[in-house]
Amino acid sequence: MNNDTPRDDYKHVIDRIYKEVLPFLGRGKVADYIPALARVNPNQFGIAVLPLEGQVVLKGDARTCFSVQSISKVFTFAMVMRHLGEEIWKSVGREPSGNPFNSLVQLEHEKGVPRNPFINAGAIVVTDRLIDLYSRPKEEILQFVRELCGNDDIYYDSKVARSELDHADRNRALAYFMKSFGNIHNDVDTIIDVYCHQCALSMSCEDLAHAFLFMANHGVNPADGKRILSKSQAKRLGALMLTCGFYDESGDFAFRVGLPGKSGVGGGIVAYLPERLTIAVWSPELDCHGNSLMGIETLERFTTDISRSIF
Numbered sequence: 001m002n003n004d005t006p007r008d009d010y011k012h013v014i015d016r017i018y019k020e021v022l023p024f025l026g027r028g029k030v031a032d033y034i035p036a037l038a039r040v041n042p043n044q045f046g047i048a049v050l051p052l053e054g055q056v057v058l059k060g061d062a063r064t065c066f067s068v069q070s071i072s073k074v075f076t077f078a079m080v081m082r083h084l085g086e087e088i089w090k091s092v093g094r095e096p097s098g099n100p101f102n103s104l105v106q107l108e109h110e111k112g113v114p115r116n117p118f119i120n121a122g123a124i125v126v127t128d129r130l131i132d133l134y135s136r137p138k139e140e141i142l143q144f145v146r147e148l149c150g151n152d153d154i155y156y157d158s159k160v161a162r163s164e165l166d167h168a169d170r171n172r173a174l175a176y177f178m179k180s181f182g183n184i185h186n187d188v189d190t191i192i193d194v195y196c197h198q199c200a201l202s203m204s205c206e207d208l209a210h211a212f213l214f215m216a217n218h219g220v221n222p223a224d225g226k227r228i229l230s231k232s233q234a235k236r237l238g239a240l241m242l243t244c245g246f247y248d249e250s251g252d253f254a255f256r257v258g259l260p261g262k263s264g265v266g267g268g269i270v271a272y273l274p275e276r277l278t279i280a281v282w283s284p285e286l287d288c289h290g291n292s293l294m295g296i297e298t299l300e301r302f303t304t305d306i307s308r309s310i311f
């Protein structure tokens with residue numbers, strides 16, 4: 001396929017891949033450590049492709065809202081990056097962790113400074129800084145995401161937030177541990193409340209494809225021309241998505257798909273092809289690293305079919 005793949009061709013590709021990947025249903029496992037996620041019907045599969053110039057292509061359950069979970073870590077990091085700039089690297093690293101997303105072990109060796117902003121420890125530090133910077137963080141996260149998507153109907157799923165709050169002992173442990181090293185400023189319960197809400201953002205594949213279009217456009221939201229991040233910040237955020245967006249499966253995702261992206265245990269994945277498009281896939285069944293099994297399968301076929309990735 002050439003540079004200017006018309007919309008009909010994406011539709012064609014997505015229709016075919018959808019059929020090819022559907023038989024993978026049942027091979028993964030829905031996240032069960034948050035009860036509200038364990039209750040999600042696994043039999044759902046949606047894809048949205050949004051070219052920078054052109055119309056969105058939707059397939060399957062692309063308009064059904066689901067819990068974005070760790071995909072929200074990109075939103076909060078972008079919000080903090082805008083204000084703190086280089087300062088943020090004193091509190092969080094920028095190397096892949098090679099460990100599961102909720103691991104505690106590395107933190108002790110590295111004196112409470114998490115490897116990167118996309119593992120839970122890193123995202124909790126970022127949320128802590130967000131609370132320093134914003135007076136009403138939950139409202140301001142919602143407003144930021146709504147503006148990116150041009151959709152004022154985006155909300156937190158309060159049942160998912162409650163369920164995670166009731167089962168957040170590991171995340172609390174991470175926060176207290178980092179606090180003992182002086183890398184957490186605010187009250188742990190306040191941080192975990194904001195963190196569980198950001199993870200409970202309820203969005204569709206279509207919303208996510210819109211929300212990440214600024215990343216495919218060097219930091220500017222093409223919908224309204226607003227600059228969200230500087231060119232350099234957008235480049236850096238993309239590099240973090242590529243190297244750390246899939247935890248201890250980040251190398252394999254780059255190997256198979258070849259795009260910067262971010263996953264969440266709700267089964268969503270969003271990825272982008274710079275200067276061309278965003279693609280969001282949702283299927284709740286996860287592989288053993290906590291990433292959507294059918295989502296990765298879909299994205300691998302997509303970049304292979306259109307003969308385009310960042311490599």
Ligand code: GLN
Nearest residue numbers: 069070101120199264265
């Ligand atoms: N809310 C989840 C947690 O903290 C997010 C994890 C994820 O999506 N990988 O465990």
